[in-house]
Every structure is written in structure tokens, then in C-alpha cells.
Amino acid sequence: MKIDVLTLFPEMFTGVFNSSILGKAQEKGIVKLQAINFRSYANNKHHTVDDYPYGGGGGMVLKPEPVFAAVEALCEQAEEAPRVILMCPQGERYTQRKAEELSAAKHLVFICGHYEGYDERIRKHLVTDEISVGDYVLTGGELPAMTVIDSVVRLLPGVLGNETSAVTDSYSTGLLEYPHYTRPAVFRDMKVPDELLSGHHGNIEKWRRQQSLVRTLERRPDLLETAELTEAERKWLADYKKMNNIE
Known part of the structure; x- marks a missing residue:
């Protein structure tokens, strides 16, 4: 499996991706994990990724251009279309059943937002899944993405030392x-x-x-x-x- 994370803070994933079960899964060649700063896909000299919302209101909104460009670049390199997952408090509540569903995919792309929210065109025309880890709001999608990735990777064959562990887990x-x-x-x-x-x-x-x-x-x-x-x-x-x- 290949998992790409689009984030403004890729350094947050360094320890998580290289430690414990996730680190061992990469060493075994079972999964390839990558955190990408989508700011590098911004189309202006200041690498701006957010702007004021139309209609006014507090906070900033993530612009569509860099996110679309980043996802499209990943899709061009992919053997098959990836599942594009938006971490969002408005998404479906995450469950073990969803983890099992995602574990069957070959390629997952996570979009981690920040600021007030996403331009709605990202939600409507780019993503395949919207996921929420609970009825609360965090400062960004990075921590929820880590949670989902951990729960998915541990289900992949060969990741856990005991193959029955995941089968008997709570909710499975x-x-x-x-x-x-x-x-x-x-x-x-x-x-x-x-x-x-x-x-x-x-x-x-x-x-x-x-x-x-x-x-x-x-x-x-x-x-x-x-x-x-x-x-x-x-x-x-x-x-x-x-x-x-x-x-």
C-alpha cells in the first residue's frame, strides 16, 4: 500500500511514520508512507495556500489551486486512482469497519486542512471520502490522519506479529x-x-x-x-x- 499525506506540517509525521508498527511495516516493504507539503504546489511567488472567505467572516480558507495540483500530481504517478480522503469534522464518523474498507485499497491520499476550512470545490470535486474522528474540532487534520493511518496499516497482512490480533480487536x-x-x-x-x-x-x-x-x-x-x-x-x-x- 502507498499512503501520501498532503499537509502544511510534514515534520509532524516524522516520528509517527518511523516508529513502532508503522516503522516496521515500512521496513518490511508492506507500506510506503510519505508526507508532502502542498505549499510547494502554490501557484504564486509567496506560496500562498489560504485566503479570506467570500462573503466575509472570521478565519482563512484553504485555496483550491495547491490542493488540486498536489492531488493531480500524485494521481499522474499512480497505477490506479487513489482514494482521496479529506479529514474533516463534517465527515462520516470513523469506525473499524471503515478502517477495514480502506485497508483493501492500494493507494490512499489524505488531505489535512488548517485554518477555518476548505474551499468547497475541494470537497465536491476532488475527494472520495470525508472522515471525522469525533464530534470535536482540532487545529488541523494531521492528528486525525495519523489515527486513521495507524488503524489501517495494522490491518495489512504481515504488519502485526500475530495475525489474529486485529481480528479480535474491539469493534472488529x-x-x-x-x-x-x-x-x-x-x-x-x-x-x-x-x-x-x-x-x-x-x-x-x-x-x-x-x-x-x-x-x-x-x-x-x-x-x-x-x-x-x-x-x-x-x-x-x-x-x-x-x-x-x-x-
């Missing part, structure tokens, strides 16, 4: 992930659940699934409305709610 199954324990078996009188110490793989999987159901019920009950559950799991969950007086 539609539920929150079950609790984890490691050695020692007893720490300050706090004991690891017997099921995990039993060595019985069937019981362990059953315990983990039930714990995912409980954790989702307690923390994100809305996810249960769309989760794919068996009739046995629905009955077990109903019994659990009744036993614990949960509406």
Missing part, C-alpha cells in the same frame, strides 16, 4: 474486546479467572465471547443492536441482564 467483531490477563496468575490477591487457566480451549473461547458481550452491554450497549449474535448468545445475554437487574 461488532463487540468490545474481552479482558486480557498475563502472568502472574495471582497478583496482590487478585486472581486470573479459572477459565483462562484451565487449558480447555472451548471453555476459554466461550468465556471470552461472554465477556465481550458483558463488556459491550456495560459500556456500549448500542453496539448490541447491530451485532451478529446467535440465538444462544441472545438468550444468555437476556438471562445475564435479568440476573443482574439490567434493563
